[in-house]
Amino acid sequence: MSLYKKEKLSGWGNYPVSESYKVQVRDAGDVTRTLQQGSLVPRGLGRSYADQAVNDNHYVGDCTKLNRLLAWDETTGILECEAGVSLEDIITSFVPRGWLPMICPGTKFVTIGGAIANDIHGKAHHIDGSFVNCVLSFRILLADGRILTASRTENADLFWANFGGLGLLGVILTAQVQLRKIETTYFKQKSVVIKGLDHMLEALDQYDHEYNYSVAWIDAMARGNKIGSGVLTLGNAAKLAELPPKLSTNPLQLHKTSKLTVPFFLPSFTLNNFTVKVLNRVIAFVQNSPKEFIHYEKFFFPLDAINHWNRGYGKRGFIQYQFVIPEDNGRQHLAEILDMIAQSGCTPFLNVFKRMGDGQGLLSFPFKGYTLAIDFPVTDGLFAFTPKLDAKVLDAGGRLYLGKDGLLNEGMFKAMYPQYTEWLAVKRKYDPEGKFDSNIGRRIGLTKS
Template identity: 75%
Template sequence: MQSARKEKLAGWGNYPVAESYTLTPRSEADAKSDLEKGKIIARGLGRSYGDQAVNENQYVAICTKLNHFLNWDEKEGILECEAGVSLEEIISVFGPKGWLPMICPGTKFVTIGGAIANDIHGKAHHIDGSFVNCILSFTILLADGTTVEASRTENADLFWANFGGLGLLGVILKARLKLRRIETTYFRQKSLKIKGLDHMLEALDRYDHEYNYSVAWIDALAKGSKLGSGVLTLGNAAKLNDLPEKLKADPLKLHATGKLSVPFFFPSFALNGLTVRMLNRVIAFVQNSPKEFVHYEKFFFPLDAINNWNKGYGKRGFIQYQFVIPEENGKKNLTEILEMIAGSGCTPFLNVFKRMGDGQGILSFPFKGYTLAIDFPVTKNLLSFTPKLDAKVLSAGGRLYLGKDALLQENTFKAMYPQYTEWLAIKRKYDPGNRFTSNISRRLGLDIA
């Protein structure tokens, strides 16, 4: 039987920090024995930003050793693997064979189990949807120690409730997922300098059907006529015949393993209004000066090139605040939200804007509309500002991404996700003793009383 170790854990934002008892299961038998210890939550590579995979004074099962490939159907492009397998491991093995994951978020360092728990999405959500669309089925360890299969036709309620369910229904042990056939690991991209919010929304409409992938960087400190200005990047997967001759020599090139690293936490004063304005100019220049053909590493995962980049926000940590609002009255609501952020004094940084398609699932985040993700260093001003921003997002008919949230209050969450009652009914069915719990489940009222 494994022995637990007490240690301080946090999400990628290094906020909040909680002491938890960690376990490292290496087999299904280990995972079952871990259930006997007490309240528990599964954890992958720790790339959720907030308190999704921490458990104050309770147990956390770090599942990264459950990372074996089990079966590969090359004809259908279907991979069966343990849930601790990461997208990086899938890309490294199957990229040279001409396959990539169908859905890629902003980092490849996420496990399949974590991708399901947060129903991750990427730059092509309006085309491809979220991670549920590539999962055929999964095997999950339930609170009573049994393992069951869940799919769209078998235990369908359990299947849908796990996407965006934050790992609160069980420990996902393995999954069957469909990969995407590719000719190259490159993308053909186009960038547009955006003058303001009107221009941004017009450009998204204009190129909606021409490019599968679209994402924009927005200068969140811009005001007045420049509000919503930034750079829109569009792209499509490159075919072999598209590539210039020098890239055709290695069309399925993989990412490099060596990379830069942030070796220590930056001092708190390093990220301020002046430095952010300077960095924004650099980002705008880089984003607006891309090559026509870009490797998937830079296209999907630009920040993966810097190891531990989260330390750049200092020991106080940061949050990534991501919301989605409907397209109806979108310009008006986005204007008001961007004005609130620009005037907040909360030093917004690394702001990503995109369009989302129709949503699925129960607690899954996406729905058809506009989404903006903003990094904020944690300060006293931020803790008083986010409830005001939450209220504005709610009044616009929007909601926050629970997979990144660290500060949302229970009453606001329940107003944003009125379907939580349907999810809680499924929780009572499969985990009536509330064995699977975490800091976020207690904060948002997702535990069984």
């Protein structure tokens, strides 16, 4: 390992920090040579929140140089590209031609390889599903040096196991993805002020068939009959004929490069219940927008407007705790979970609530139900609280999103994802020596090195 330089690496939450050997991956040879030295995990733009793409005292393969667009079919909207291509790259290249990625998460700074490894989802999961639904096939480099094509009909077990597989089966080199044809880059939106949890669930039911996209901000500090209050934002892709004259002159407008940035880690004393209450009022005001039409940048990627916004949580970092629970008894379980959070003493920021549709795959996170994502700054009390929250989520029939998780233990993971045994069978088949490894792989028992 002496030929490689050790670096301190972390996910977007800046917790935990790992010392790993970072290797620039430009071709398959870079990977095979590194695997002769030790285990490796592929890494994209580092937007997984915790230890998904770090590998203590072993290798991390930076795949961002695998970023070429290889083939494009204007008729079908099928793009072939290398796995280090980001959603921003695709948007910048294809929005002027009238195409957008089919599945957009909360940031455009995600590589195609990372989108597959975490099977990302967006505001329309109940309609469009997760990222697997727009991937036709991919080529993956295995630990023994073979490069296989995986699809629904060719090496299907390898195909399905990679979605949510956290990069632990190989390095994806290229992928074929389906883009969505658009007339404009705007969305017609509606905001609904939500008075409480019953109102929230009723509103989701009411607008379920009217709007394809829906997401809610919840005031996680609310108590009593205000628990679950917030703002529900709904939207549909705007047709060209719907746009007002001011917007129709440039209906396929691209996003601008953000000039706002958080230049340094903010001190931890700025994160307290008072600042959260102030922030909640600001978010409620912004989310309850009177604008009928909104650009995709603000609709899909509002936080991308601030570079390095993760520094706002201070040097200790934060975790994003995202769970999904079934709709059955969902109201009761959500109320109990929100009450636990409000009384925990762990300050919750940026609480995003959505409805999910049917799931698929072995370790893919989504299933039909309700999902809530909460940012928790890292504090001493957090480590005592999350196991209690994990137990409550499991009791409700739910599970955590592995692409964001930073604290789940092996026993709890296996209880939440009973399909892990099927995934391990695929791992043994394609990587019997466990060459692909990571901190989260070891933490939750997917790898043992």
